[in-house]
Amino acid sequence: MTGAVRTTCPYCGVGCGVLAQKDGTLRGDPAHPANKGRLCVKGAALGETLDNNGRLLHPMVGGARASWDSALDLVAERFRATIAEHGPDAVAFYVSGQCLTEDYYVANKLMKGFIGSGNIDTNSRLCMASSVAGHTRAFGADVVPGVYEDLEEADLVVLVGSNLAWCHPVLHGRLQAARGERGTKLVVIDPRGTATSSGADLHLALAPGSDVALFAGLLAHLAGTGRVDQAWVAAHATGFDAALATAREAAPTLERVAELTGLAPADIARFYALFAATERSVTVYSQGVNQSAAGTDKANAILNCHLATGRIGRPGMGPFSVTGQPNAMGGREVGGLANQLAAHMRFDTPGAPDRLRRFWDAPNLATRPGLKAVELFEAMLSGRVKAVWIMATNPADSLPRADRVRAALAACPFVVVSDCWETDTTRLADVLLPAAGWGEKSGTVTNSERRISRQRPFRTAPGEARADWWMLAEVGRRMGWAKHFAWEAPAAVFREHAALSAFENDGTRTFDIGAMATLDEAGYATMQPFRWPLPAGARQEGGRLFAEGGFPTPDGRARLVPTPFRGLAAAPDAAFPLLLNTGRLRDQWHTMTRTGLVPRLSDHAPVPSATLAPADAARLGAAPGGLLRLASPHGEAVLRAAIDAGQREGEVFVPMHWTDAFTSAGPIGRLVGAAIDPVSGQPELKATPLRAEAV
């Protein structure tokens, strides 16, 4: 394609390269290592989302058009006044895995470094916070050890809580191609029968929330059958005995695992035997693991099995968390979560806050973690948080208990929203800032295998839309920190981010992209996708990690973590006898602000449905296409019924995408409960007690 710009898809964490032209013509980038030219249906339709209709074009204050200067002056003034009267923790940012790393970096520096509060969290909290917490507990830092090639070099791939075929289609395509060539065995662990499980050698439709029991049983099986790599564990890990003791307590027998998971003992035994016998095993896990009130323990139960067998960081081996969003990992690199600092440092890492304080020249640096997403909106409702800036995300639909979130936004005295399109969240804003979107903004994203790629502009942003990093820097300057927010272009932000990753890094901090710290504008413009770590002087991009240990813990060893089995945070009862499970469809994305612009993407599922198991449908008298009233302790919705033999009895699946803008049923988030994982703060989006009746 002559004159095409190399950029990266803005949807999922596969991070596919795209060749795009100004007129919206595009195709997969054959030179991008993530996709090698392939795109999925959503990615291939990106050119049809570039219409400027419905875009937010001008800053608005109190519903009236305003100049950028007056809107930004007002934001700075209201933040300053709120801090002066109520302290820094009375303000907050809620950002997004749709933000580029440069946006994230500036937001985090402004909030944690200069406002002096930890109150910046991201919708990545809904996506992979449990994996972050699991990685940190096991490895000492939030690091994904593997690379995409591992899925092609494995003899066994286990997918846990992942409908890879719909949610990471290009990666699924790579896996399927490899299966055709080498006969890779595929085990899918998911309560639902899906497009992914239909092609599996074994589908374990386990009871919701029982993953810890299944993997505790696997650890006990590996130990009982002599499959533990004693030498590797002795050299590179700690905590094995305690983790095994807890696993044996949680899952003392195959029968007990069968009881807790609802699986047939023979199927469990088959999975255990297959995993035990297959050295080249990769376990991919996603939202079914993360979006759980026991998500961190689920992640660690999986990591324990890989650490016990030393199956990590070698070709075709390892645990692999795949992220939902295009830049969920980039946000993590710069401290986008309330409990993180920038460059993978943490509040509780000795010396880290001081290092960051000196690097940023930020004497006001926050000293403790801030509020995580669910807590943050609760704090707005209770009046603790009095000013918030929401960026590139739609919490009025996507967070649990959506009506309560809307009430929180209505109660908050000052709400700033920057976005591309009107949403149910922008409607509650006091100040609305028009943001540049995909194809218009410039920066970097990091995909699920630690690969940093450029998003490059190939169109002019409509109206007065501007990049989020620019708005944030302007507010930082107006709040009195001009020299600390003086960047002229995203390349300068990226250089500072890269320099910070290398600052006083003696090699024990895995996230290091120091080689990029001196990149000039031309180098940034032509930057090729690369995987971190890439310290100064590195000759090649980062590869697999930890095969020979070297974990970023104080003793250099990984930690197996005891994971006691806990039941669901909220179990079905007589009043709410079913369970609501929410998730993605193949052709839609988040709350449909972009994919909803493409009529053909709705052909796959024109309306939201509530999918029931045949036995539940018969009991309720529900017919396909008939109306079904769903009620949880948090809200109600009326949806069309669908019936699917792959649905587990007792569960109802509803897609997460539809909102008030697209259906009278409104967002399903209205019904979802807000139980959170005690370690990661990630909400339980997969199991809310529910009642259903045919109407």
Ligand code: SF4
């Ligand atoms: Fe985009 Fe993900 Fe599809 Fe690739 S697989 S084209 S990153 S949505």
